[in-house]
Amino acid sequence: MRWEAIPTPCYVVDEAKLRENLEILHALEEETGAHVLLAQKAFSMFSLYPMIGNYLSGTTASGLYEARLGWEEMGKENHVFAPAYKTEDMQELVKICDHIIFNSFSQYERHKEICKKHKVSVGIRVNPECSTQEGHEIYDPCGAGSRLGVVKSEFKEECLDGIEGLHFHTLCEQNADDLIRTFAAFEEKFGCYLKQMKWLNLGGGHHITRPDYQIDSLKKLISSIKEKYDVEVYLEPGEAVALNAGYLVTEVMDIVKNEIQILILDASAACHMPDVLEMPYRPPLQNGYQPGEKPYTYRLSSMTCLAGDVIGDYSFEKPIQVGDRLFFEDMAIYSMVKNNTFNGMPLPAIALKKENGEVEIVKEFSYEDFKGRLS
Ligand SMILES: *Cc1c(COP(=O)(O)O)cnc(C)c1O
Numbered sequence: 001m002r003w004e005a006i007p008t009p010c011y012v013v014d015e016a017k018l019r020e021n022l023e024i025l026h027a028l029e030e031e032t033g034a035h036v037l038l039a040q041k042a043f044s045m046f047s048l049y050p051m052i053g054n055y056l057s058g059t060t061a062s063g064l065y066e067a068r069l070g071w072e073e074m075g076k077e078n079h080v081f082a083p084a085y086k087t088e089d090m091q092e093l094v095k096i097c098d099h100i101i102f103n104s105f106s107q108y109e110r111h112k113e114i115c116k117k118h119k120v121s122v123g124i125r126v127n128p129e130c131s132t133q134e135g136h137e138i139y140d141p142c143g144a145g146s147r148l149g150v151v152k153s154e155f156k157e158e159c160l161d162g163i164e165g166l167h168f169h170t171l172c173e174q175n176a177d178d179l180i181r182t183f184a185a186f187e188e189k190f191g192c193y194l195k196q197m198k199w200l201n202l203g204g205g206h207h208i209t210r211p212d213y214q215i216d217s218l219k220k221l222i223s224s225i226k227e228k229y230d231v232e233v234y235l236e237p238g239e240a241v242a243l244n245a246g247y248l249v250t251e252v253m254d255i256v257k258n259e260i261q262i263l264i265l266d267a268s269a270a271c272h273m274p275d276v277l278e279m280p281y282r283p284p285l286q287n288g289y290q291p292g293e294k295p296y297t298y299r300l301s302s303m304t305c306l307a308g309d310v311i312g313d314y315s316f317e318k319p320i321q322v323g324d325r326l327f328f329e330d331m332a333i334y335s336m337v338k339n340n341t342f343n344g345m346p347l348p349a350i351a352l353k354k355e356n357g358e359v360e361i362v363k364e365f366s367y368e369d370f371k372g373r374l375s
Pocket residue numbers: 039041042081169171172173203204205206236237238239240
C-alpha cells in the first residue's frame with residue numbers, strides 16, 4: 001500500500017527505525033551481560049514481538065493482561081510488577097511469569113507460598129528516595145508520598161527470606177548520569193542487602209536509544225554492579241525500544257478561524273495521543289515548525305467536543321488545505337496503548353512501514369470496538 005492510500009487516522013510503526021533501536025539494546029546486552037526487557041506498557045504492538053524477541057531477553061508487565069500478552073506473543077523471560085496483586089490473578093501469574101516483583105512486604109507475605117510452590121523468582125521494589133526529575137511530578141516515583149517502592153524506614157530485613165531480587169524504577173526519559181546518581185542513593189540505603197540477591201532490576205526510563213544518551217557510562221555502571229555484587233542486572237525500557245519509531249497520520253478535515261487559523265484533524269490529542277495533554281508535551285510534526293517561524297501558522301485540533309483537545313500551534317512553509325495529510329512523529333510509544341473512544345471517536349488503524357518501504361495495515365478498528373466495551 002502507498003503512503004497516500006493509508007486510512008486515517010493511523011499509527012504507522014517504522015520497522016527500520018525499530019530495528020535500529022533494538023540493535024543498540026541488543027549490543028548493550030551482548031557487551032555487558034545485562035538483560036533488557038520490553039516494558040509493554042509503553043509499546044504493546046504484539047505483531048512485532050517475534051522481531052523484538054530476536055533482540056531482547058523478554059518482556060515486563062504491569063499486571064496480568066500485559067503479562068499474558070508477553071507470554072503468548074513473545075514467550076521469553078516474563079517479569080511483572082504491580083503495586084498489588086489479586087489472589088485470582090496471582091494464580092495465573094505464577095504460571096506465566098518467571099519473575100514477580102512486589103511493592104511491599106505485606107503483598108509478598110500474602111502471595112509468598114504460591115510463588116514458592118511455582119519456583120518464581122521473587123523481587124521487592126524499593127524506593128531510593130532520590131528525585132532526579134524536574135517538571136513532571138506525575139512521573140516521579142520518588143516524589144513526596146509516593147506509593148511506589150518500599151522506603152528505607154519501612155524496609156524489613158527480617159522478611160527477606162525467599163526474596164532473590166531488588167528493583168527500583170525512578171527515571172523518565174533520562175540519561176545515564178541520573179541513573180548513576182540514583183544507583184548511589186540506592187546503594188547507600190539498600191546496598192547491604194544486594195550481596196544476598198541474585199538480581200537487580202534498574203527499571204525503565206532510560207532513554208538509551210536517544211542520540212545523546214551516555215551509553216558508555218551505562219555500560220560502566222552495569223559492569224561495576226555485576227563485579228561488586230555478583231548479580232544479574234535487568235533493564236526494562238519502554239520508550240527506548242520504540243523511540244522515534246512511529247507516526248500518527250491524520251487528515252485535515254476543515255479549517256476554521258477565530259483570531260488564528262485552526263485545523264480540524266481526524267486525530268485527537270485526548271483520544272489518540274493522551275500524553276500530549278497529560279504530560280503535557282508538544283509532539284514533533286513532519287514539516288511543522290514553531291508558531292511564527294514559517295509564513296503559515298495554524299492551531300492543530302481535533303473533531304471532539306473537548307475545547308482543550310488542541311495538539312499545539314505549528315507553522316508551515318506553505319498554506320495547508322483541507323484533505324492534506326499531516327504526520328505526527330514519535331507516536332509509537334504511549335499512544336496506541338493509551339488511546340480511547342471518547343466522543344465515539346474511531347480508533348486509529350495500526351500499520352507497519354516495512355524495511356522495503358511498503359506500508360502494510362496490520363489492524364483496523366470499527367464501531368464494534370467502541371460498542372464492545374460499553375453496555
Ligand atoms: C513505566 C515503567 C517502565 C518503562 O518506562 P519507560 O519510561 O517507558 O522506559 C519500566 N518499569 C516500570 C516499573 C515502569 O513503571
